[in-house]
Amino acid sequence: MAKLVFGILMTVVWWMLHALQIDEELAMNTLHEAKRAVDRSAHAAAQQLDRERLETGRITLDPDLAEDAVYAYLRANLRLDADLSPLPGSLLKERVVIERLEVIGDDVTFPYTYRNESYNYEVTLMRPGVVLIAHVRFPRLFGVLAPIAWDLKGAAETVYA
């Protein structure tokens, strides 16, 4: 009888270890996928040149187009709806929140260092670009891990020859 109880207890412990391992590996996958989505969104936003100013020889970004691009690429890469809430098939279960979206045009002098003390983020841009910080929560499959949430930071510069 004692052996049986021991066996069942060990089974429970073993199962919790499985759950922990699967959740941790999934968390790493989710983190990387969300970070890539943030990077791609910042990259797309940084390509939104302001055409009217480009005619006068100024290379700068259009903040409205940049914001649209951020939303479009976050939605496409993480499968979110217009509100940034997850659609069926998404890795996430909770809404993605855009904490900061800074469009840095040509009104500053380059190299320009963007600093954000509250998110502990610093990046130096050589050209006009975009800084994006998004808050993502990891949906745990099992309750073994403590809740995880990330402030994912991405930055991109506009690309030209």
Place this chain on the structure above:
Amino acid sequence: MKQILVFVLFAATFCWLMFSPVYKHVLLIRQALLQQEADYLLEIGASGRFGYIDNGLLTQSRERLAGYGFQPERLEYAVSSTSGEPADDSASPLERGTGLRLTIRYPYDNLLDIDRLIGIASAPAEARLTANGMKMSEYVPW
């Protein structure tokens, strides 16, 4: 006698407990490798020098994944663009502003069959491991 009975009763559970982590791990690693490959192809394909993902790039990608043990002929690639233009034509790359979409699929390969030991139905035959992404093309015509 009693111990043998207990062992027989729990044999399926024991087998599952011992071997399923290995299967799950293979599954997660395959998923991660597919995602890494999708990421790499998008990085190259959306860069200013390309603006497309053509068959040459896909052949190289199959070779890379074959090096990790994937069967190249079972990999399915889908390349498309947000504008509806073909995204796999090296003669007409996607211009800056157009998004390049890529999806790579691979069968589960019976890796979930072991879950039947504890009564969870395995994935249907048409289910696929999927990695995808969308990145904006940087290509600007001269």
